[in-house]
Amino acid sequence: MIAEVSQIASMSFPILTALIFFPLFGAIAVVLSSNRRPEWTKLIALVSSVGTAGLCIWMLTSFQTSDGGFQFTSQHSWIREWGIGWHLGVDGISLFLVVLTGLLFPLVIVGIDPHHGHKRYLAWLLLLEAGVMGSFLSLDLFLFFAFFEIVLVPMYFLIGGWGYDQRVYAATKFFLYTMFGSAFMLVGIIATAVLAKNSLGYVTFDLVVLAEQASFGTNTARWLFFAFAIAFAVKVPLFPLHTWLPDAHTQAPTGGSVILAGVLLKLGTYGFLRFGLYLFPEAAVWAKPLFLTLAVAGILWGAIAATMQKDLKRLVAYSSVAHLGFIVLGTFAFTSVALSGGVMQMVNHGISTGALFLLVGMIYERRHTRQIAELKGLQSVAPIFAAVFMVVMLSSIGVPGLNGFVGEFLILIGSFENARWWVVVGTTGVILAALYLLWAYQRVFHGEVDEANASFPEITPREGMILFTFIAAIVFTGVYPKPMLDRIEPSVKVLVTHVEERSGRTFEPDVVEIKKAPAAEEEKQEEH
């Protein structure tokens, strides 16, 4: 009964469509706003991003916890001639990514000052938000590709227009790398739709129809899977294709880095789940060893490279490579525990790495350098700043009681059964994370403060407010992840069942152990 009511409510107001169009209209309004009234421009941007966040919260509260299928779906014909539809939906896998997107953008808009070209900056940001929302919500291959690609344009201009010295190089590299991956995916998308005609009898780009009803030959599916996988591997980025990321992250303005780390990278890992595993389950299972190896290689490579960085921002960027390796590890273990952990980790990485980039940006604002060697003894002059940095950093390391732990722990425990040796090697990444982050903290915050760092200002109230939001999310998710897991798990289980049915293999250890894992998880937190 309740379900019916909420469905009617969702049908009456297309909330997902609104999530895309609200920031889009905001962007257009910002462009059209008068140059002479900059405060109006900011207000428009603020209203549309906060409004989007409000819509996200509303969606979160009316989300059916135990339902693993797509909710709030909205389906309309778009390009009938090609079988393309406007099909949106949200499930436990995308729910928190959408919410994260909705919350991160207003924080960036409020918290970070671009210094010049406010109007264009805000317009690009809002356009970016619309694109990211669209990518997470699309259930149509064409629609997804359109949003996936359109995201590049605002991000390119944000990096190129408001970044640091090497910004044009970094922006171009980012654009071309991603476009290279997309080139394969576009051919893959078209081939998927065209080849599915053999079993469906008509051409459609609808993800749900293709995944549930179409059938492909084994080899065909593997080729198609790889066409998609290249695009996502670039976006994640997976080990050998990651070289665009340190440049883009380091050169991007703080706001760009926060968004890039917070939500943009998740397009890749989300893509693997939604379009890799869901669409080509058998091929994904077949490719499991390759992707596990690349994921572990990424974990180690990212960690080792991060250890050696002299630039604080670059260090955080490489730590992203390592963290995203964990997510891919969890994705290709195919157990519901590991996948839930992967989804958790996507959100958690968005929060903690986003916050880290914000903090590094604040350091740069104050000192105009990001070189670790030039920073020293900040703890004595800015203790609150140091404390905040410490908490965020610990969450990134994965200390129990903070959010980073939950995802990583679930990934490792969930993957152990299916991917034992990869997990064994990957776990060293956790230790390395502690090494490079703590070492960096020690060099930047400890020691005697020298003359250049003596006047390092403390956190301002506005910054404090923004950071408090991050810390609250970090601690809450770390201590009490149950509400999130409750919403994620049903959808993940549906996906795992789908993969198991289609590939004819069993991945879930057995029912008892699944129950045990979250229980063990909660015990740990109580200890803490």
Next chain:
Amino acid sequence: MLFAAENLVGPSVPWFYLNPLFILLGGIVVLMLVGSLTPQWPRHCYGIVSAVTAGVALVSTAFLWDNVTNEEPRAIFGDALALDHFALLGTISICAAVFLCSLLTSDYLQRDSDDGPELYVLYLTAAIGGIIMVASNDLIVLFLGLETLSLSLYVLAASNRRRSESQEAGLKYFILGGFSSAFFLYGIALVYGATKTTNITGIFTALSSSQSVPRNDVFLLVGTGLMLVGLAFKVAAVPFQMWTPDVYQGAPTPVTAFMASAGKTAAFAALLRVTLTALPTRVDDWRPIIWVLALLSIVVGSLLAVTQTNVKRMLAYSSISHAGFILVGIEAAAHPNSADAGNGISGVMTYLLLYTVLVIGTFAVVGLVARKGDSATELSDFKGLGKQQPALALALTVFLLAQAGVPLTSGFIAKFGVIKAAVEVHSYAIAIAAMVASVIGAFLYLRIMVSVWLEDETAENTPIQVPFLTGLVVAMAAIFTIVIGVVPGWLLDATQQVAVLTGR
């Protein structure tokens, strides 16, 4: 002699279906005759007469659309011309190009104080040639159209008498173009030798019965090859692209826009018709050639574009890479046994229509940046455009992103169409190669955008004026680009009918 003439029966002339041609001819007469007998007309009048002529021709073509839908595609004028949606869509593209380019030219001539009717007359003449090419059902008629178009274009390229580059471009185009026409004509002769007819439908019939022409007939093979050379030159496919950068750079900017839009449309339509209507039975002989031309054009076009510093040259190379994409569509159409081959034809014609608007929009902005004298087209001349003329810079960005194939623009719909057609006939290799090479091409568009938005203007860059008509063209093209990108359904509906060619 007289006896023979009395026996000569002319074909019945279906006047009604030739309306677009007569309207354009009327425009020419008005501009040339009335224009030369009266004193200088007021500002913009020549251009507006030319644009209105093209607009009326376009509308009259659109009226024929339903007629063809109801009464089947057929050959008219003693089988010399084809009346099908394919020809009509090509005509619409060309008329649209004349319409937009006339408006651009009007502002361009005002700026350089050169106003006169000559350029418009040449546009309209070229359009007649182009329309005959897209509709021709006979190789000789096709050649007549080709020459009408080409000769007008040679003169147009050389029409700026103050810039020596323009003269050089005209001469270069003329010499190389004349050479390629000779190839084409020789190809026709050899094909005639093999099939004893120049009629396209007739050639198809002759080749269908394998007794009359042997499988490896040397005349036919060489003739086909020579015709492909001639047409590949006109569409600027690698390795017949040498003239393009010089001519595009040297010609007055509105003329470049016209060459890249109307000229390409006519040549590609002719290429499609010759290959698919006349030679579908010998598809295995010529499809590999198209395959190689397509791949080379995309790769070489994109690679060389990246090394340029002059925007007009860059766009010339980018047009070569676009030609490669269109050839991918032709390759897809060249699978007569596949049920989906028709999508290749639709894809190509959609691409040509969308690219026409896109490239004219792009060159319109380039023409404004070129400033008085039409020569400031280096990359550095674009610096600071974003600060100085944000709306213009935004429009240019839309065009460039569309050319790069970013979704929600018409360029993406165009690329999607041809790649989809290629995938449908299982030409995966060329589809992937084309997409990957287009990433290289994207770098070129990014470079221009970097100049426009991310670099500060230099002191010597004089301010840019945006005259009304050019602004109108840019706005129309930009809106069209976005609207088609978001709601392409109605256009795709129309272009799906294009796949039925007369005589197939």
